[in-house]
Amino acid sequence: MPGPKLPHFQADLALPKRVDAVVIGGGIIGASTALELAERGHSVLLCEKGQIAGEQSSRNWGWVRISQRDPRELPLMVEAMKIWEGLDARTGQPTGYQRSGIVYTAERARDEAKLEAWAPHLAEMDLPAQMLRGEQLQKVMPGHQGKVISGYHTPLDGRAEPQLATHAIATAAQAAGARIMTECAVRSVETEAGRISGVMTERGRVACSAVVVASGAWSRLFLGNAGVSLPQLKVLNSVLRTSAVQGGPETAIWTDGFSLRKRLDGGYTIANGTENIVDLVPDSLRLGLKFLPSYLQEWRSLQFRLSGRWREEASQDRRWSPHQTTPFEKTRVLDPAPSQKAIKQGLEAAQKAFPVLQGVDVVQSWGGLIDVTPDAVPVISQVDDLPGLFISTGYSGHGFGIGPAAGRLTADLVTGDAPVVDPHAFRLSRFG
DSSP states (O other): OOOOOOOOOOOOOSOOSBOSEEEEOOSHHHHHHHHHHHHTTOOEEEEOSSOTTOSHHHHSOOEEOOTTOOGGGHHHHHHHHHHHHTHHHHHTSOOOOBOOOEEEEESSHHHHHHHHHHTHHHHHTTOOOEEEOHHHHHHHSTTOOSOOOEEEEETTOEEOOHHHHHHHHHHHHHHTTOEEESSOOEEEEEEETTEEEEEEETTEEEEOSEEEEOOGGGHHHHHHHTTOOOOOEEEEEEEEEEOOOSSOOSSEEEETTEEEEEOTTSOEEEEOTTOEEEEOOHHHHHTHHHHHHHHHHHGGGEEEEOOHHHHHHHTSOSOOOTTSOOHHHHOSSOOOOOOHHHHHHHHHHHHHHOGGGTTOOEEEEEEEEEEEOTTSOOEEEEOTTSTTEEEEEOOTTOHHHHHHHHHHHHHHHHHTOOOSSOGGGGOGGGGO
């Protein structure tokens, strides 16, 4: 089942012999990191095993939000919102970014209390947000027929097009001097005198002094071969897009049973916001204790299942030499089948709440594997035991909106520049 349709990206063909930094992964985090490094005058090679934004960076909801984030992410998200505002002009390409607002709704008093309990985080940062009720709520949710009693509205939040944004950023990085190669997996890192000295790709060796692993759901497997332990699992989310419709809400909405946001093409991206599937795999056992607190906290929104992914991941090589074919070459793009149950439930709930959607067609649906950490906060960190190796992954479903600023912070760590925000909360060592 093919994922979202992506613009053509004209990749570089010649592998350089030496660069300052190699970025592994062509999602929004890797592309943003490459752009930041190239604009600062550093030579960069970005290697993507498949296609630019072929996995979760093109399969997410397209939300650019500060609302309901872990407080540790808020300073970085403030910076991301500033970057998004000028990203079309900076890249010379459309990203689809619009400041449309986002509303999280409550159907019960206890849900309302949770939203109100989170609200002081933005109040402390002097950012506009408010609880809406009655006519105020109807203005941002025109035509809504549900049982919502209130909604927490963040007007500075917005949306962008996942199928366009990473392409725009990667194109700008290339124009700034970065080499970007697709269908080119990095197999391993090389070291000399205890620090990074290069990488071996499927096309040959490249010397470098820094490597950034921004490989999304593949990061744990790659780092494990380098002797670095990263606690990371995958969660399946299913998404659909509809045909164009007139009269629907401009504001992105999360409510019980579904989430939606308007698209540039006039349709809507819709997902079941409360169903996430966790396939049981060998790493589920290896990492069970680290993830147990998260499982206990989020059990209502997680569905565990035993599927073919157990056999698939159990048969994957976990160690290999630089001259062996790796799992990254065997699976160029993770393209999981979406949950038809989640698709059906999300669409039906959205149509019930917004009758204007009842005549739409489902143009496409897809699945995406989200890379999650035990505390659902990303790792943006140097590896203390291996100088020159940096990690930027584990964004836990929050990576698209925060991506441009995450790339800036990652580049700051690589170059030694003053970090855009304090990176302490994102350190790898917090997992022990």
